[in-house]
Amino acid sequence: xxxxxxxxAAYKISRRGMLLGTGAIAAxxxxxxxxxxxxxxxxxGVAKAQVEADVMQISYPIRGTNQPGILxxxxxxxxxxxxxxxxDRKESLIRLLKQWTLAAERMMNGELIGQYKxxxxxxxxxxxEADGLGPAALTVTFGFGKTLFVTEDGKDRFGIxxxxxxxxxxxxxxxxxxxxxxxxxxxxxxxxxxxxxxxVALHAIHNLTRIGFGTASLKWSQLGxxxxxxxxxxxxxxxxxxxxxxxxxxxxxxxxQSELNQHLWIQPGDTPSDWAVGGSYxxxxxxxQFMEVWDELVLSEQEAIIGRNKIxxxxxxxxxxxTQPDFEKKGEDGKPLIPEDSxxxxxxxxxxxxxxxxxRGYNYMEGNDKLGRLEGGLFFVAYVRNPQTNFVPVLANMVxxxxxxxxxxxxxxLWIIPPGLKDGQDYVGQTLFE
Numbered sequence: 459x460x461x462x463x464x465x466x467a468a469y470k471i472s473r474r475g476m477l478l479g480t481g482a483i484a485a486x487x488x489x490x491x492x493x494x495x496x497x498x499x500x501x502x503g504v505a506k507a508q509v510e511a512d513v514m515q516i517s518y519p520i521r522g523t524n525q526p527g528i529l530x531x532x533x534x535x536x537x538x539x540x541x542x543x544x545x546d547r548k549e550s551l552i553r554l555l556k557q558w559t560l561a562a563e564r565m566m567n568g569e570l571i572g573q574y575k576x577x578x579x580x581x582x583x584x585x586x587e588a589d590g591l592g593p594a595a596l597t598v599t600f601g602f603g604k605t606l607f608v609t610e611d612g613k614d615r616f617g618i619x620x621x622x623x624x625x626x627x628x629x630x631x632x633x634x635x636x637x638x639x640x641x642x643x644x645x646x647x648x649x650x651x652x653x654x655x656x657x658v659a660l661h662a663i664h665n666l667t668r669i670g671f672g673t674a675s676l677k678w679s680q681l682g683x684x685x686x687x688x689x690x691x692x693x694x695x696x697x698x699x700x701x702x703x704x705x706x707x708x709x710x711x712x713x714x715q716s717e718l719n720q721h722l723w724i725q726p727g728d729t730p731s732d733w734a735v736g737g738s739y740x741x742x743x744x745x746x747q748f749m750e751v752w753d754e755l756v757l758s759e760q761e762a763i764i765g766r767n768k769i770x771x772x773x774x775x776x777x778x779x780x781t782q783p784d785f786e787k788k789g790e791d792g793k794p795l796i797p798e799d800s801x802x803x804x805x806x807x808x809x810x811x812x813x814x815x816x817x818r819g820y821n822y823m824e825g826n827d828k829l830g831r832l833e834g835g836l837f838f839v840a841y842v843r844n845p846q847t848n849f850v851p852v853l854a855n856m857v858x859x860x861x862x863x864x865x866x867x868x869x870x871x872l873w874i875i876p877p878g879l880k881d882g883q884d885y886v887g888q889t890l891f892e
Contacts, residue, residue: 513654517593520563522878523736524723525886527597528816528841529711532689533652536682536820536837537659538742539667540645540871541674543606548616548891554673555885558600558649558666562886565662568593571669585668588661596658598666599650600886601740601873604629606646618890623729625739625846626874634857635865642678642869648740650839652818656683678869680744682820682837689818695771695779698836699747699821700864702764703771704801706779709816721814722843729874733889736877738841741815741849744822744869747835752864763860765802773802785809797860804859805852813848815840835865845872 518526543551561571568591572583607622608614649666653659667676686698687705691712695703709722719725724737752760761768765783773783774795783802789795796803807814818841823834842848856862876887 514592514594515568516595516654517567518595518597520559520566520598520879520886521881524878525599525737525875526566526878527599527650527652528722528738528818528875529689529718530597530652531595531693531711532685532687532818533595533597533654534683534685535653535656535659536685536839537651537656537663537679538682538837538839539649539651539663539679540603540677541647541649541667541670542677543615543646543674545673546613546615550673551616552885552891554670555600555887557669559879559885561665561669562598562600562662565658565665566593566596566598568596571665585661585664587664588655588658591655591658594653594655594658596651596653596662598662599652599740599875601648601650601875602887602890603644603646603648603871603873605644616891621730621733621890623734623874625728625844626872628846630741630845630850630853630870630872633853633867635862636867636870638870639868642680642744644871645677645873647674648742648871648873650740656681680822680837680869682822684821686819686821686836687817689816699749699834700752700760700764702760702766702768703779704764704766705817705819706771707782707807709814717814720843721848722816722841724843724874724877728843733892734874734876738816738843738875739845739849740871740873740875741838741840741842741845742869742871743836743838743853743867745836745838746833746866746868748864748866749832749834762797763800763864765796765800774800799858799860801859801861804855810852810855811847813842813852815842815848815852841875 518530520526545551564571565588570584570586570589574582604622604626606616606618607626608619649663651659651662653662663679670676685696687708688695689711691710695706697703709718722738724734724739726732726735728734755763757768761774766773771779772781775781775784775787776795783796783806785794785796785798785803785806785808787795803809818839820837820839821834822837823832826832840849876890879886879888
């Protein structure tokens, strides 16, 4: 942890005690005034909406070597849900996967999952709330948890226990700053939905949950707004709720295929019978951020904890946002410009045996607690070839991360992501059950 002395140390302790104890800070606000300001803002909003309206017409195919929603340019909205499979019949599970796959393909094309019925005495196939909105860059990504392969009491419900990779069976062990809610962790099946429109994302989870009735029950779901990462070099790096750019140097779609194969995509020999080649692993952590505490840190302390310039996103060793950090470069005081316990230093690939990941996280906000503190943070999402080498060790190293003091991990999950839907296949994950 970063060491503070004198008044700074005393101020830090009292501030943290007040904000995380019985005290609460009243929110400060500022209002924009004047008719001119309103007119200018209104004109800008109309013009911007006209330019960006085309995102509602973007569509992605569900078929391919890999599932959509991984390397796909990251959308602004996310709705992820985990399900408990309530049947022990393999045929029922496969039938559900076929129904889910067909519905996902239609929704990704901007279509209803079923045509409107002319009979008014039966429920419609589609709930209808996204009708007319377009595909809105929708992607639907499916993953399987270890409890689908074998239940917690050791039952092999679907005859696939022998196909479970050891990396999935090992899971994610207990980490620092962790207070997990078991009701919001893991799940037999996970479905990640991303879109440029929140109603389109909600519609997808709404209808997939409805289709699963009787075979799959919703365990938990999570809304995310405003991506905190980018999967393409064409996208700007957004900011998290601490106001910083993070994850700048993680995997991008434009990386060489050899790099993607090494760190992202499951390769031949990685899993039993090679059923998952072309797939990946989805690692999730829901991380609450103590924003009121963070907000009272002086700028220099915030930057030292992160290891980046807050305005430009550049590492404290110099350069711009995409400059590789120089952990050996020292300041006039002889100390590294990037503190050793900074977030950038602790999680950087050079300090984690070269491990890289594709990040696809989102901010989340769930109102406030009884003291008026914001209940929000980061829904951390990472895709990796091997979670036990590319994710778990990095997460474990965060015990020495100065930023950990301002975080609390409240949920976790790990799933294997099957390969993409090939021509001639009827459902995602078909290679697992064949």
